[in-house]
Amino acid sequence: MSSPPPAVLVSNGAVSPLAPSSAASFLESIPGAYTTARGLLWWPRHLLRLTDSARLLAHSHPHLLGLPQPRHINLSIPSLVNPSVRIAVAEMRSRMPVTDKDDLAITALVRGGASGDGLDVVVHAGAYTPPVFGEAGARVAVAGKGRDAAAAKYAPWARMRKSMEKMRPPGVTELLLTNDGDHILEGSVTNFFVVCLKDEHQRDEPFSVQTLSQKFEVQTAPISDGVLPGIIREIVIEVCHDIGIPVREVSPSWSKRDSWQEAFVTSSLRLIQHVESIQVPVLWEDIQSKTWSDISWTVKQFHGAGVITTQIKREILKRARTEEWDIYNLS
Numbered sequence: 001m002s003s004p005p006p007a008v009l010v011s012n013g014a015v016s017p018l019a020p021s022s023a024a025s026f027l028e029s030i031p032g033a034y035t036t037a038r039g040l041l042w043w044p045r046h047l048l049r050l051t052d053s054a055r056l057l058a059h060s061h062p063h064l065l066g067l068p069q070p071r072h073i074n075l076s077i078p079s080l081v082n083p084s085v086r087i088a089v090a091e092m093r094s095r096m097p098v099t100d101k102d103d104l105a106i107t108a109l110v111r112g113g114a115s116g117d118g119l120d121v122v123v124h125a126g127a128y129t130p131p132v133f134g135e136a137g138a139r140v141a142v143a144g145k146g147r148d149a150a151a152a153k154y155a156p157w158a159r160m161r162k163s164m165e166k167m168r169p170p171g172v173t174e175l176l177l178t179n180d181g182d183h184i185l186e187g188s189v190t191n192f193f194v195v196c197l198k199d200e201h202q203r204d205e206p207f208s209v210q211t212l213s214q215k216f217e218v219q220t221a222p223i224s225d226g227v228l229p230g231i232i233r234e235i236v237i238e239v240c241h242d243i244g245i246p247v248r249e250v251s252p253s254w255s256k257r258d259s260w261q262e263a264f265v266t267s268s269l270r271l272i273q274h275v276e277s278i279q280v281p282v283l284w285e286d287i288q289s290k291t292w293s294d295i296s297w298t299v300k301q302f303h304g305a306g307v308i309t310t311q312i313k314r315e316i317l318k319r320a321r322t323e324e325w326d327i328y329n330l331s
Contacts, residue, residue: 006095007126010088023107023124027158030122031066032111033057034155037231038128038269039103040089040325045231046108046268051077052229053152054110054119064154066112073119080121081108088125096127103128105269109155128269137276137305138265140192141297142254143167143175143287146185150226161188166291169279174265181284183251185221187265191233193220194252195262195308216261216308222249232266232316239315245308254280262306271320272313274305 009019009026020026023036033053035046057065058073085108092104105128113120144164147157164175175188186192195218218240221227240247252260263275279299281287286295305313 006092007124008088008091008095010084010091010123010125012121013084013087015087015091019124022126023105024158026122026124027107027109027155029159030109030111030155031064032109032120032122032155033065034107034109034153035231036105036107036268038105038130038271040085040106041268041320042231042235042323043325045234047078047081049153049229049231050081050108050110053154056152057149057154061149061152061154062112064149064152064156065110068112075119077110077119080110080119081123084108084121084123088123092125092127103130111155131270131273137274137302138174138190139172139276140174140176140187140263140265140278141167141169141172141292142178142181142184142278142280143292144177144188146177146179146226147228150185150228151223153228157188164188167281167287169292169297172279176278178254178284179226181281182254183221183225184254185225185251186227186230190265190267190270191220191227191230191236192252193218193236193264193266194260195219195264195306196252196256196259197261198246199259217246217248218308218312219248219250219252221251225251230266231268232271235316235319236266236272236312239312239319243311243315245312257300260300260302262309263302264305264309264312271316272309274309275302277301 007019007021009016033050035050037043037046054077055073058067058071062070105126107124109122110119168175174190176192177185184192195216198215198217223229237247263278264272265275266272277299279297282296282298
């Protein structure tokens with residue numbers, strides 16, 4: 001029997017003698033704000049979001065951060081987190097040979113500290129092998145309502161989202177969230193995008209690559225609707241603006257699915273993954289009391305990674321080559 005891949009757990013700068021094989025194992029058991037990165041890609045953005053998450057939770061949802069009551073956080077999150085990240089990465093590199101196909105998944109969490117006014121830092125680092133783009137798409141299904149404090153990324157969600165598992169049809173790899181059964185917000189661990197025909201072009205006619213930007217637009221739910229400000233979500237929007245692909249921050253409407261030509265999900269680990277199929281309950285109310293096998297579904301199929309999804313993916317990978325941070329430059 002092969003041994004599990006190596007993993008490291010660092011708590012307040014000290015390497016733990018035992019580490020769970022996956023970050024999900026410890027996220028389910030403790031409160032806190034966290035971020036997960038692929039290596040140290042776009043690490044400053046992760047630290048900024050981690051800081052925003054911790055401050056939001058401390059002010060409005062302190063129990064999710066492990067605090068007994070609301071409080072202001074004036075500490076520098078990067079100066080707290082980076083030393084433990086540096087130790088975790090160095091320890092992982094000493095245990096695992098580096099290959100072109102392997103990477104690290106780094107999860108950094110901050111929570112209310114035992115000392116009272118301070119914060120504890122926990123960092124998990126584990127092996128991660130990125131999927132090959134285009135080989136396997138995501139199969140997604142609408143299964144639950146939007147998150148509370150959606151603008152923050154918090155560990156208790158790893159446990160809370162398990163209540164949706166009864167609505168996961170076989171083979172589905174990601175569950176989507178909506179508050180009305182029509183407007184899709186995000187995935188349980190991803191942001192969700194569609195590429196759709198603009199209203200004025202919703203008719204059958206041939207098109208060429210040169211006319212894509214005139215006929216199509218990318219849609220994803222706005223932060224104000226209650227979604228996580230994902231790191232790759234932000235980068236997708238920047239990429240679209242930079243290369244001339246129209247993008248609109250509006251929650252994709254299932255009732256307009258006939259105009260959807262492509263769909264994809266994003267996360268800091270997988271970056272971008274095309275969607276093969278999406279299914280939604282015929283009756284939205286059914287998700288509250290039934291399981292996946294008790295209800296009827298409407299399914300929309302897509303055919304591989306589309307032209308626009310592939311174009312965005314190519315640009316993200318190009319930028320990623322210059323966005324990997326060196327652990328020795330972490331202050």
